[in-house]
Amino acid sequence: xxxLDAFDPxxxxxxxxxxxxxRGRFGVLALIAALAVLGPIAASVRPFWLYLLVQILAFxxxxxxxxxxxxxxxxxxxxxxxxxxAGGYAVALLVTHVTPNALVVLPAAVLTGVVVAAFIxxxxxxxxxxxxAMLTLAFAQIFYVAAFAxxxxxxxxxxxxxxxxNGLVGLAALEAFGVVDLSSRLNYYFLxxxxxxxxxxxIVRIANSPFGRVLQGVRENEDRMAFIGYDVERYKxxxxxxxxxxAGLAGGLYVPFQSLAQPQLLHWTLSGELVVMLLLGxxxxxxxxxxxxxxxxxxxxxxxxxxxxxxxxxAVFVVVVVFAPQGLAGxxxxxxxxxxxTLGKVRDALANYREKVLK
Amino acid sequence: xxxEFSSVLRATMLGIQLGMxxxxxxxxxxxIxxxxxxxxxxxxxxxxIGGYLGVTIASQFGSFWLALxxxxxxxxxxxxxxxxxxxxxxxxxxxxxxxxxTFGIAIMVQGLVVEIWGGQSLRIEAPEMLxxxxxxxxxxxxxxxxxxxxxxxxxxxxxWLMIDRSDLGILMRASAHDTEMVDxxxxxxxxxxxxxxxxxxxxxxxxxxxxGASRSVSPGMGFxxxxxxxxxxxxxxxxxxxxxxxxxxxxxxxxxxxxxxxxSVTDIFLFAMMAVVLMVRPNGLFGATEAA
Numbered sequence: 001x002x003x004l005d006a007f008d009p010x011x012x013x014x015x016x017x018x019x020x021x022x023r024g025r026f027g028v029l030a031l032i033a034a035l036a037v038l039g040p041i042a043a044s045v046r047p048f049w050l051y052l053l054v055q056i057l058a059f060x061x062x063x064x065x066x067x068x069x070x071x072x073x074x075x076x077x078x079x080x081x082x083x084x085x086a087g088g089y090a091v092a093l094l095v096t097h098v099t100p101n102a103l104v105v106l107p108a109a110v111l112t113g114v115v116v117a118a119f120i121x122x123x124x125x126x127x128x129x130x131x132x133a134m135l136t137l138a139f140a141q142i143f144y145v146a147a148f149a150x151x152x153x154x155x156x157x158x159x160x161x162x163x164x165x166n167g168l169v170g171l172a173a174l175e176a177f178g179v180v181d182l183s184s185r186l187n188y189y190f191l192x193x194x195x196x197x198x199x200x201x202x203i204v205r206i207a208n209s210p211f212g213r214v215l216q217g218v219r220e221n222e223d224r225m226a227f228i229g230y231d232v233e234r235y236k237x238x239x240x241x242x243x244x245x246x247a248g249l250a251g252g253l254y255v256p257f258q259s260l261a262q263p264q265l266l267h268w269t270l271s272g273e274l275v276v277m278l279l280l281g282x283x284x285x286x287x288x289x290x291x292x293x294x295x296x297x298x299x300x301x302x303x304x305x306x307x308x309x310x311x312x313x314x315a316v317f318v319v320v321v322v323f324a325p326q327g328l329a330g331x332x333x334x335x336x337x338x339x340x341x342t343l344g345k346v347r348d349a350l351a352n353y354r355e356k357v358l359k
Numbered sequence: 360x361x362x363e364f365s366s367v368l369r370a371t372m373l374g375i376q377l378g379m380x381x382x383x384x385x386x387x388x389x390x391i392x393x394x395x396x397x398x399x400x401x402x403x404x405x406x407x408i409g410g411y412l413g414v415t416i417a418s419q420f421g422s423f424w425l426a427l428x429x430x431x432x433x434x435x436x437x438x439x440x441x442x443x444x445x446x447x448x449x450x451x452x453x454x455x456x457x458x459x460x461t462f463g464i465a466i467m468v469q470g471l472v473v474e475i476w477g478g479q480s481l482r483i484e485a486p487e488m489l490x491x492x493x494x495x496x497x498x499x500x501x502x503x504x505x506x507x508x509x510x511x512x513x514x515x516x517x518x519w520l521m522i523d524r525s526d527l528g529i530l531m532r533a534s535a536h537d538t539e540m541v542d543x544x545x546x547x548x549x550x551x552x553x554x555x556x557x558x559x560x561x562x563x564x565x566x567x568x569x570x571g572a573s574r575s576v577s578p579g580m581g582f583x584x585x586x587x588x589x590x591x592x593x594x595x596x597x598x599x600x601x602x603x604x605x606x607x608x609x610x611x612x613x614x615x616x617x618x619x620x621x622x623s624v625t626d627i628f629l630f631a632m633m634a635v636v637l638m639v640r641p642n643g644l645f646g647a648t649e650a651a
């Protein structure tokens with residue numbers, strides 16, 4: 001299998017339309033309802049859980065945005081941290097200098113994500129496969145270094161814009177015309193949940209619109225789509241920009257809750273972690289990556305008490321990739337379809353491993 | 360004027376030295392990619408293990424030379440384990456999963472390193488005979504850096520000759536080109552794969568020890584160098600050894616000159632150069648016409 005095939009995730013997306021079946025819709029609705037109930041419970045039992053839940057939702061949205069371009073259009077972006085961080089910084093700057101009104105700053109985060117993604121995409125789509133991935137990574141790292149070294153400040157001749165290494169700290173809480181108090185963590189959680197749910201709805205809609213089908217066609221066979229007469233590069237740039245908007249929103253939701261925007265949001269390791277979330281969750285399923293994001297964040301949180309927690313986290317990735325190639329989504333689908341057979345599959349995977357390693 | 364000239368000369372020499380040493384890391388990365396189709400995120404970790412083992416051996420036995428000999432071999436053993444118990448199970452599957460596997464291994468190694476050696480940065484003691492400086496024109500240049508340049512250049516030249524001229528090199532290139540055919544001709548390709556992976560790791564381990572005595576050894580160095588190495592390999596064209604060497608020299612020089620012009624944003628020059636190269640030549644300088 002050549003590397004171009006690697007960016008052709010057909011085999012990795014066994015349940016692409018799963019989320020559109022009645023059962024899929026019911027599952028998503030049930031999960032959203034469960035999360036809505038979980039919020040107040042978490043707030044009263046252990047407020048820290050709310051903090052985790054918001055973090056999980058923000059990263060789930062980010063993972064969803066990447067799955068849209070990667071799973072649907074076959075564009076492996078290794079620079080999604082750029083849009084996430086840009087959205088976050090946009091919110092932080094607006095809150096500091098202009099207004100903490102959520103109805104202003106969150107659309108601004110989306111817009112920033114779209115603009116940054118369109119810029120990166122426009123320069124990158126000519127390259128394919130891993131070269132595309134490396135171009136997106138390069139642009140994202142440029143944003144990272146610019147924020148870290150506070151390049152905007154030196155260019156504008158002011159003292160500080162991005163806050164450099166420390167970032168922008170102590171941001172005021174968002175509000176909405178004084179009607180909704182978003183400094184309440186629970187209210188902020190509901191806002192995040194609602195926006196993530198709406199984003200999921202929007203992305204599923206777009207993915208299954210004629211536009212989304214063209215993107216899928218590009219993934220399946222780019223040359224053929226071009227021969228038919230589609231302007232493939234334009235579709236890719238637009239798809240990338242749409243994804244960037246959602247990534248920007250994720251950053252815009254994440255930063256005010258942390259009350260902190262720092263260069264680390266733009267760093268490539270965040271993009272890398274995101275790709276890991278996708279592969280761990282199940283590429284191209286839309287819900288799998290969101291699940292993957294939740295699992296990775298929970299794992300990091302739970303394991304951070306241990307001394308060598310990175311060793312355990314890494315080991316989980318290794319075990320999943322060797323024994324559950326379709327990710328967690330694959331495991332869950334297999335459990336649902338045929339619970340008994342899942343044990344058999346585990347046995348097959350072990351036998352297969354033994355044969356391949358010891359041959 | 361003279362001061363300026365000497366700082367440019369110094370930066371040039373530093374850039375070439377850094378480039379040749381990074382070429383050791385990038386060469387392994389590009390060979391592993393070209394032959395195994397594996398994007399090895401753990402390659403930086405192998406380099407880091409080389410550096411840390413170098414620290415331990417050099418301080419335990421008081422010999423830099425022993426460290427330079429033993430540490431890379433130990434890295435080779437680690438690499439063999441990774442290839443046999445990890446990657447081998449994934450060949451024939453979507454190569455994307457190599458990213459997840461090697462990323463997971465890289466995280467594990469980083470955690471282990473902090474566990475064993477702690478989070479602070481360490482340094483390998485360079486040998487007595489390589490201390491001090493020599494004057495080259497107006498520049499006072501450390502002897503150790505010249506030594507690093509020499510040994511890296513010799514190694515890169517040797518690898519180049521081996522790939523280009525020897526039977527082993529032909530076998531390696533043939534396995535990369537058409538695995539099934541080589542297999543059908545009665546050669547155990549899986550051994551070739553293990554060999555290439557281990558060989559690339561040993562080169563990275565050597566670079567880890569060499570740079571461990573001039574830069575430093577810290578838990579972040581694995582993830583730091585992997586990006587430099589990716590930039591090099593992508594500029595040169597994935598899978599191309601020649602490309603990796605030229606790419607490494609470019610990256611070394613840009614890093615050194617960048618530090619002269621604007622130290623805080625050196626990386627921007629690096630990534631901008633990569634972006635420009637890829638926009639002009641979407642498959643890198645020496646890459647195949649298709650990105651495969």
